[in-house]
Amino acid sequence: MMVLAQVQSLSVVIFFIFVAFVLGLSFYLGRRAKSAKGYFAAGGEIPYAVNGIAFAGDYLSAASFLGICGMIATVGYDGYLYSIGYLAGWIVALFVVAEPMKRLGKYTFADALDAKFNSKGIQLAAAISTLIVSICYLIPQMVGAGALVKPLLGLDHAWGVIMVGSIVIFIVATAGMASTTWVQFLKGGLLIIFSTVIAIMVCHRGLDTKPDQGGTVPYYEYKTLTAQNGTSPLKLSEADAKDYQVLGQKTIGEGDKALTFVKLSQRVEVKKDENGVWIVPLKERVIHLETIGEALDRLVKSDTRETRVIDGEKYTVIELNGRKVLSLDEGNMDVIDGVKYYEEGGKIYIHITSWWKRSAGATENDVNLDETQWVTARPDGGTWINGEPQSEENQLLQVGSITELNGKTDAKSGPVGPFEFLAELSRKDTRIRTWKSANFEDGQDKVTVYYPVIKSGNQIMTPGQKFPLREGWIKKMDFASLMLALFFGTAALPHILIRYYTVRTPACARKSTIVAIAAIGFFYILTMYLGLGAMVNRVVNPASDNMSAPLLAKSFNSVLFAIISAIAFATVLGTVSGLIVAASGAVAHDIMDRFGNLKMNEKQKVTAGKLAAFTVGLVAIILGIVFKGMNVSYLVGWAFAVAASANLPAILMLLFWKKTTAGGIVASIIVGIIVAVGWILLSPQMFERYGKLASDAPLPFSSPGIVAIPASFITLVIVSLLTQKKTAAAKA
Amino acid sequence: MLHEPAAPTGVDHASAYKTRLGVVLFIVYALVYAGFVAISLYDVTILESILFCGLNLAVVYGFGLIVFALLMALVYSGFCTRKERELNESPKAKKSIAKKAGRAKKGGAK
Numbered sequence: 132m133m134v135l136a137q138v139q140s141l142s143v144v145i146f147f148i149f150v151a152f153v154l155g156l157s158f159y160l161g162r163r164a165k166s167a168k169g170y171f172a173a174g175g176e177i178p179y180a181v182n183g184i185a186f187a188g189d190y191l192s193a194a195s196f197l198g199i200c201g202m203i204a205t206v207g208y209d210g211y212l213y214s215i216g217y218l219a220g221w222i223v224a225l226f227v228v229a230e231p232m233k234r235l236g237k238y239t240f241a242d243a244l245d246a247k248f249n250s251k252g253i254q255l256a257a258a259i260s261t262l263i264v265s266i267c268y269l270i271p272q273m274v275g276a277g278a279l280v281k282p283l284l285g286l287d288h289a290w291g292v293i294m295v296g297s298i299v300i301f302i303v304a305t306a307g308m309a310s311t312t313w314v315q316f317l318k319g320g321l322l323i324i325f326s327t328v329i330a331i332m333v334c335h336r337g338l339d340t341k342p343d344q345g346g347t348v349p350y351y352e353y354k355t356l357t358a359q360n361g362t363s364p365l366k367l368s369e370a371d372a373k374d375y376q377v378l379g380q381k382t383i384g385e386g387d388k389a390l391t392f393v394k395l396s397q398r399v400e401v402k403k404d405e406n407g408v409w410i411v412p413l414k415e416r417v418i419h420l421e422t423i424g425e426a427l428d429r430l431v432k433s434d435t436r437e438t439r440v441i442d443g444e445k446y447t448v449i450e451l452n453g454r455k456v457l458s459l460d461e462g463n464m465d466v467i468d469g470v471k472y473y474e475e476g477g478k479i480y481i482h483i484t485s486w487w488k489r490s491a492g493a494t495e496n497d498v499n500l501d502e503t504q505w506v507t508a509r510p511d512g513g514t515w516i517n518g519e520p521q522s523e524e525n526q527l528l529q530v531g532s533i534t535e536l537n538g539k540t541d542a543k544s545g546p547v548g549p550f551e552f553l554a555e556l557s558r559k560d561t562r563i564r565t566w567k568s569a570n571f572e573d574g575q576d577k578v579t580v581y582y583p584v585i586k587s588g589n590q591i592m593t594p595g596q597k598f599p600l601r602e603g604w605i606k607k608m609d610f611a612s613l614m615l616a617l618f619f620g621t622a623a624l625p626h627i628l629i630r631y632y633t634v635r636t637p638a639c640a641r642k643s644t645i646v647a648i649a650a651i652g653f654f655y656i657l658t659m660y661l662g663l664g665a666m667v668n669r670v671v672n673p674a675s676d677n678m679s680a681p682l683l684a685k686s687f688n689s690v691l692f693a694i695i696s697a698i699a700f701a702t703v704l705g706t707v708s709g710l711i712v713a714a715s716g717a718v719a720h721d722i723m724d725r726f727g728n729l730k731m732n733e734k735q736k737v738t739a740g741k742l743a744a745f746t747v748g749l750v751a752i753i754l755g756i757v758f759k760g761m762n763v764s765y766l767v768g769w770a771f772a773v774a775a776s777a778n779l780p781a782i783l784m785l786l787f788w789k790k791t792t793a794g795g796i797v798a799s800i801i802v803g804i805i806v807a808v809g810w811i812l813l814s815p816q817m818f819e820r821y822g823k824l825a826s827d828a829p830l831p832f833s834s835p836g837i838v839a840i841p842a843s844f845i846t847l848v849i850v851s852l853l854t855q856k857k858t859a860a861a862k863a
Numbered sequence: 864m865l866h867e868p869a870a871p872t873g874v875d876h877a878s879a880y881k882t883r884l885g886v887v888l889f890i891v892y893a894l895v896y897a898g899f900v901a902i903s904l905y906d907v908t909i910l911e912s913i914l915f916c917g918l919n920l921a922v923v924y925g926f927g928l929i930v931f932a933l934l935m936a937l938v939y940s941g942f943c944t945r946k947e948r949e950l951n952e953s954p955k956a957k958k959s960i961a962k963k964a965g966r967a968k969k970g971g972a973k
Contacts, residue, residue, distance in 0.1 A: 208921055215928050219896050222932045226885035226892070226939065230878065554917025593910040593921045600907040607904050614900045618893070638947065641940040648936050652929040659922075
């Protein structure tokens with residue numbers, strides 16, 4: 132325990148030193164490069180290779196490291212689709228948008244559009260679009276920050292989000308945009324180096340059907356009980372009936388997608404360990420009961436009950452929350468901290484209410500009950516995990532393992548090469564235990580069950596686990612829509628193209644971009660190893676997959692975990708700072724100064740910008756708390772969809788279609804935003820966020836790109852054609 | 864935020880060529896990308912086919928799209944740089960640029 136605490140303290144120290152170093156460097160270089168000239172002179176002096184890695188540092192946000200790896204860890208190849216899409220988007224930006232925009236002499240979406248038309252409508256629409264895309268992009272960064280601090284500093288998700296938000300607001304409000312090329316270079320370079328180290332360690336560790344994280348965590352075999360099919364209440368097999376009793380069952384969903392969870396009462400013996408401390412074995416963990424040891428000793432030694440009989444019923448006087456209350460007599464029993472402890476034959480037991488997932492048995496006459504994990508939110512506000520109150524010791528267990536490797540249930544590969552690692556996992560006879568979740572109400576309790584789903588290797592290593600590619604065409608559209616949005620989204624993100632112009636010559640800009648594509652592409656190939664490594668090494672938190680890659684690092688080494696967490700945290704800080712500055716600029720510069728004609732002086736503009744940064748930061752903190760647990764990359768996918776729908780049609784048509792008018796651009800931006808954001812709000816994924824069933828959502832899939840992008844294009848063409856005469860007349 | 868280039872750029876005679884080349888390469892990459900999406904939509908089990916070293920089509924295509932993007936970026940940069948040298952930096956091009964600049968100056972004086 133002592134050694135563990137020391138290692139964790141070391142991790143925290145490394146984490147804070149790294150974050151302080153990055154922040155200090157950021158402030159120092161930011162102060163040196165306050166003027167535009169200074170900033171861009173630095174850009175001109177920096178070698179293209181360094182600038183290229185800085186591009187990568189800028190682009191590889193929380194979505195890439197936390198989100199993609201987390202999604203691969205839970206659904207396999209579908210997470211890797213984001214890697215493919217994010218990189219492809221960079222190519223679209225380089226080939227189609229960058230050079231023509233440069234020829235136009237402008238360097239952002241808003242500037243380029245406004246330069247040609249000088250329209251108030253465009254100024255407002257472009258500013259609103261920048262604001263919405265920035266906030267959509269901010270949410271996942273904040274969610275990532277909240278996920279990061281929990282295992283490292285022990286803070287709750289909400290406190291993590293508030294911490295990041297406060298630091299960033301402080302940076303933006305005091306130092307302005309201090310993110311520099313060298314800081315991004317440092318972050319990007321370290322992220323790629325340490326991710327490579329972890330990928331090599333994953334291959335070296337190899338594949339194992341009983342993963343024990345290098346001997347540090349004992350392997351736990353999840354149980355499967357058997358019962359007779361068609362019996363009501365369900366009749367358990369003789370062997371299982373000794374320790375379990377059926378209390379009821381709950382079915383959610385309909386038809387083929389119906390899920391049934393069986394509620395069992397499970398008798399667990401409370402015993403003393405070798406040090407004489409009372410313990411409860413709870414799955415792979417042991418909960419220590421030092422604080423109630425004396426009460427348990429009393430219970431096991433003698434019958435301590437004080438009983439009363441009222442109207443013929445026998446009651447026991449028990450102490451609950453410091454008050455004496457009457458409880459129906461259940462034998463020699465004591466209630467301590469809300470848990471009932473029973474004495475029987477000199478042994479102490481507790482009865483845990485557990486949930487088991489019903490699945491098909493070996494024959495038609497049998498059903499299997501698969502062991503799950505579950506979280507119960509009690510009406511009194513308490514949270515119970517796996518049948519015991521939530522505590523520092525009692526948390527959800529990390530999951531993800533191979534159940535069969537090449538058809539063998541007890542196999543270990545030893546070190547494998549990078550191709551062999553992927554090949555072994557792609558086999559049909561390799562089977563992997565992945566986890567899903569379901570929510571339902573049980574009386575006044577709100578229950579979330581995390582249940583295992585066994586998948587074969589060929590399923591995991593092809594698309595279709597998150598996006599339903601084996602179902603009807605309408606369902607398949609979610610996948611097509613995402614791939615379209617990722618492809619077109621990068622070029623439409625307000626903060627991406629800017630970096631393309633921060634070097635001296637066009638040739639240098641292109642060379643930097645190539646280095647960036649090489650670095651980003653290499654990192655995205657690594658995500659496959661990090662994600663799959665987490666999937667088979669029992670490091671995935673079933674309630675939130677965002678921490679899979681850092682937790683994988685922790686399974687090797689706590690110091691590696693601290694370094695990786697610090698890099699990820701610094702990345703979040705950098706990205707969030709940039710986005711908040713971009714969003715506050717849209718409010719202060721585009722809306723208040725240019726659109727509103729408020730004629731502010733320099734000082735007033737800075738004050739307005741700081742106030743806007745504070746407000747946007749506050750909104751980001753609130754949304755970061757609300758979206759807790761959602762995959763970071765999935766959320767960024769939405770930001771890409773909104774950017775691609777609202778901005779890209781306007782950019783492309785302005786560059787390549789001469790009949791484009793100001794009215795057409797304004798209409799396409801507005802339609803793009805409304806359709807994309809509206810679609811997201813009515814999507815199945817959001818309905819789950821609202822606490823409803825995904826099947827209740829009026830829309831069949833969640834990603835809006837395939838509808839919103841064409842809608843925006845069509846609107847631009849129609850409105851531009853309708854406003855041609857006015858434009859021609861105005862020119863005359 | 865400041866959205867300006869690192870250094871002011873002059874007349875670029877290669878810009879039309881670069882735009883054309885960019886669009887052509889974009890179409891090529893978009894077709895390869897669309898191929899991956901189309902196979903997944905048509906029959907995702909095709910991606911399970913093992914190609915070499917035990918790797919399936921999904922992995923090879925997915926990694927291939929990343930490597931292909933890098934190759935295309937290299938090709939694009941190479942051609943653009945050659946054309947910029949040819950049209951902007953040759954003695955003939957420099958003369959033409961100077962002539963244009965002179966004309967612009969005169970025009971401005973009027």
